[in-house]
């Protein structure tokens with residue numbers, strides 16, 4: 001008779017589905033007693049919702065296919081998926097590791113299940129949102145890039161690739177999450193020079209003739225005759241009697257006395273040019289772009305983990321989708337915005353009559369509101385505020401949404417007085433968003449009029465950085 005405590009333990013045992021490829025009995029895993037399936041498709045089609053899945057494939061390709069199908073599935077994508085053995089780092093990265101014993105398996109599953117409690121149930125979350133949730137469920141998880149020579153970028157984050165929406169670039173998805181402060185780097189792991197044209201990392205570094213660009217260069221010994229100053233290849237000086245100058249016929253006996261070696265050490269077989277340093281070029285093997293190594297893009301690959309902001313976003317949903325309400329009228333792309341600001345700064349320096357205002361708006365408590373209030377209520381509050389904000393913006397102003405907290409307003413030909421009026425109206429927006437229970441959307445602003453510019457502000461990024469800090 002089982003006693004009460006074993007009963008409790010039995011009840012807590014997770015439901016495990018096992019994927020066993022044909023021909024493998026999976027005998028050593030007697031602790032995984034749940035239903036068995038021949039592959040991922042069969043499990044997905046069965047409608048069975050296990051707490052965890054143990055995978056016993058027979059080869060790496062199969063392991064990858066199974067893991068990819070399960071991770072892409074809305075129902076099972078976040079579940080603990082454990083492998084019976086390692087299949088190499090790019091495959092293992094899609095799993096929750098190797099199950100060495102029933103005990104380690106149960107521990108892993110229980111840890112993930114415990115985190116599930118703190119998460120708002122949102123079906124069909126996909127892309128970056130699913131990735132954030134995945135990381136939230138695994139607090140110590142660090143996303144690491146994996147070297148993969150088959151991949152055009154050479155390095156990739158397998159999990160990001162599998163979670164990315166169709167047509168979305170997994171690497172860029174992570175970059176965006178990092179820029180928005182939802183992921184934070186744990187350390188730089190690799191820097192990969194990449195083609196500025198297509199982003200590929202498969203590059204050929206070739207030495208070319210600086211005069212004609214030919215790759216047909218060869219090292220050569222050049223001799224310099226002291227008597228007449230002639231410079232020629234060693235072969236041209238070689239005679240039966242030893243070295244003698246082909247121009248003045250002087251015998252070259254002692255190096256440093258009769259002759260020396262000229263600095264040029266390379267010759268081009270196409271144009272016969274001589275040179276000391278070949279010109280190094282990088283050729284992209286993907287798009288055949290040929291360029292200087294200095295022009296290559298450097299892609300940085302970090303270990304990445306969920307930040308505190310990312311944790312909040314995973315628990316409450318991203319405030320990013322609230323900002324879609326603002327994106328409708330945020331007509332300026334960040335890059336275009338900074339370019340325009342740079343241009344205005346230049347103009348301002350040269351022409352006294354040019355003036356402009358720059359305002360940084362920071363929604364300081366949006367994440368907190370989103371964490372504490374029902375989603376539809378925050379969305380309603382924010383929508384009302386966004387509509388009023390839109391009404392404040394003149395068609396000549398440039399409005400840009402930067403991230404999940406900051407927006408920017410660039411006001412051309414606006415004197416200090418005009419800007420003060422606007423700042424007052426923005427403060428009123430926040431005031432007007434106050435609800436019956438006293439909650440409201442707080443907006444902090446930091447503004448600068450071109451009249452206040454000094455020589456320390458050299459460019460748009462610096463100016464924006466200064467205002468961002470001031471709005472904090």
Ligand SMILES: [Zn+2]
Nearest residue numbers: 209212268271
């Ligand atoms: Zn040449």
Ligand SMILES: [Zn+2]
Nearest residue numbers: 225228245248
């Ligand atoms: Zn000579």
Ligand SMILES: [Zn+2]
Nearest residue numbers: 195198284287
């Ligand atoms: Zn390329």
